[in-house]
Every structure is written in structure tokens, then in C-alpha cells.
Amino acid sequence: MAYQVFQPAQIVALFEGSPSGLKEVLDSILDSSKNSVPQMRVYYEAQDFDSLRHKAHYLKSTFNYVVPDEFVILLKKIHTDAENKTNLDKLERDLHQVETDTATLISEIESFIKQKAL
Amino acid sequence: MFSFSKVDLYKYRKAKETQDVIDLKFPSEISKGKRLEKLVFVVDDNPAYLKILTQDLSKSEIIAKSSDTSLTLKIKPFATGEECLKHLNHNPDVIILDYVLNDYITDAKDGFSIFKEIKEINPNQQVVMLSGQQNPDIIVESLNAGITDYIVKDNDAVQHLKDTLAEKL
Numbered sequence: 001m002a003y004q005v006f007q008p009a010q011i012v013a014l015f016e017g018s019p020s021g022l023k024e025v026l027d028s029i030l031d032s033s034k035n036s037v038p039q040m041r042v043y044y045e046a047q048d049f050d051s052l053r054h055k056a057h058y059l060k061s062t063f064n065y066v067v068p069d070e071f072v073i074l075l076k077k078i079h080t081d082a083e084n085k086t087n088l089d090k091l092e093r094d095l096h097q098v099e100t101d102t103a104t105l106i107s108e109i110e111s112f113i114k115q116k117a118l
Numbered sequence: 119m120f121s122f123s124k125v126d127l128y129k130y131r132k133a134k135e136t137q138d139v140i141d142l143k144f145p146s147e148i149s150k151g152k153r154l155e156k157l158v159f160v161v162d163d164n165p166a167y168l169k170i171l172t173q174d175l176s177k178s179e180i181i182a183k184s185s186d187t188s189l190t191l192k193i194k195p196f197a198t199g200e201e202c203l204k205h206l207n208h209n210p211d212v213i214i215l216d217y218v219l220n221d222y223i224t225d226a227k228d229g230f231s232i233f234k235e236i237k238e239i240n241p242n243q244q245v246v247m248l249s250g251q252q253n254p255d256i257i258v259e260s261l262n263a264g265i266t267d268y269i270v271k272d273n274d275a276v277q278h279l280k281d282t283l284a285e286k287l
Binding site: 014 | 164173174177250271
């Protein structure tokens with residue numbers, strides 16, 4: 001990982017003056033992160049590429065405002081590869097990267113919530 | 119042309135009398151002409167994305183291209199199409215609908231089925247599809263079925279959506 005995962009500037013600006021709204025959306029992102037990434041692993045193990053593609057897309061929408069482009073591009077790559085069934089030998093590596101980055105994202109969001117007393 | 123209400127005039131005169139700071143608001147409706155509120159339904163099963171999009175659109179100021187009117191968007195979010203259908207009697211100006219509505223709520227109807235039901239109830243209802251589906255067949259099918267616009271959820275999606283609203287509202 002060569003980038004900082006949680007990038008709060010955009011979402012903080014969007015929810016300026018609404019700490020409860022910010023907390024709600026961060027909780028939603030945490031919830032999606034904790035549920036969807038393990039599901040992606042299950043779909044990968046079951047070779048269920050259609051469900052894997054759906055989940056990658058879902059996370060891409062969820063994370064779009066809070067992660068760097070590199071992370072979104074990685075999810076997009078998984079989405080495309082699962083859809084076209086291409087680069088399947090690299091899916092494991094990419095999925096592992098998503099798992100690692102998401103674990104960091106969860107930890108950084110939880111720290112942010114504590115630090116800002118949201 | 120500015121026009122003051124009686125209350126504004128009263129405040130202005132009182133401020134002049136007391137040499138107070140004049141606290142009259144000059145909102146953008148005065149400088150840009152009329153300001154209209156438009157009701158927009160947003161339907162998306164992704165809770166984080168729905169919250170963010172609702173907030174983003176609520177804070178946006180959109181200028182209608184046809185009338186140069188400033189629009190304030192009142193956003194009503196729904197997690198399912200079924201919930202949206204129950205509120206159609208509120209006569210939304212536009213509905214923004216995700217194509218896939220059953221990622222999170224697996225027994226929910228998909229966006230295209232909801233779109234067809236909306237059109238049965240109100241054939242003139244404007245519906246914009248906002249979706250991650252980039253399959254050309256789906257896009258063509260949606261446009262042929264009467265979708266107002268089809269926007270792919272990429273990095274420019276929200277700006278594209280605002281441009282569409284400016285054009286269609």
C-alpha cells in the first residue's frame with residue numbers, strides 16, 4: 001500500500017455543520033466494509049464471478065468519496081476482470097490488496113470518529 | 119430588479135434610524151431571478167451512497183438551462199423502489215433510480231421493474247437512471263423504454279447528474 005487509505009476531506013466538507021450526518025455516513029461505510037469484503041472472499045472461493053463483480057461495484061460506490069483513486073481503480077479492475085473472466089490469476093492478489101486496504105480503512109475511520117468525538 | 123417585502127422595508131428603515139448594521143438578506147433569488155424548489159426522489163439500495171448523494175444534491179445550487187432559474191432541490195431518499203412507489207402521489211419533479219436495487223436488500227425489485235411501474239402510474243414522470251451497469255444493451259433498452267437519461271456511476275456521475283437536472287428541470 002503506497003497511499004493513505006482514508007481521505008476524509010471531501011466528505012467532511014460535504015457534511016460541514018452536520019456532525020450527526022457525517023457520523024451516519026461513516027457508520028454506513030464501516031458497515032459495508034465489514035460485511036462486503038468478507039463476502040467478496042466467499043464469492044471468489046466459490047468462483048461466483050457475477051456476485052463478486054456486483055460486490056466490487058457496490059464497494060466502489062460506497063468508498064468513492066473517502067478513498068484515493070488507486071483504491072477505486074483496484075475495485076474497478078476486480079469488477080471488470082470478474083465480469084469478463086480475465087486475469088483470473090491476478091484476482092487473488094487484487095482481492096488480498098482490497099482486504100488489506102479495507103482493514104486499514106476501517107481502523108482509520110474508527111480512529112477518526114473517536115478523535116472527532118462524533 | 120430588487121423588490122423588498124414590507125418586512126424588509128421596515129427592517130431597512132429601522133436600521134437607518136438606529137445606524138445599525140443592516141441585516142437584510144440578499145439571497146440569490148434576488149440577483150438571479152426566481153428561485154424554485156424541485157422535489158427529487160433518489161432511490162438507491164447502497165445506504166452510504168444514498169446519504170452522500172442526498173447531501174451533495176441538497177447542497178447544490180442548480181440553474182435551470184431553459185429558464186435561467188435558480189433551483190433548490192428537496193431530496194427524498196428511498197432505499198427501495200417499492201418505498202418510492204408508495205410516495206408517487208407527492209408528484210416528484212424527477213426520480214433518480216439505481217438500476218440494481220437488490221444488492222443489499224435481496225428480495226427488492228430491480229430498478230427497471232420499478233421504472234416500468236412508475237411509467238404505468240404516471241407516463242410523464244421524468245426518471246433518470248443512475249447505475250453502475252455499463253452494458254450497452256441495458257442502456258439502450260432503458261433509453262428506448264423512455265428513461266430521461268442514463269448516467270453511469272463513475273467519477274463524474276454526480277456532475278453529470280447535476281447537468282442533466284439543469285437541463286431537464
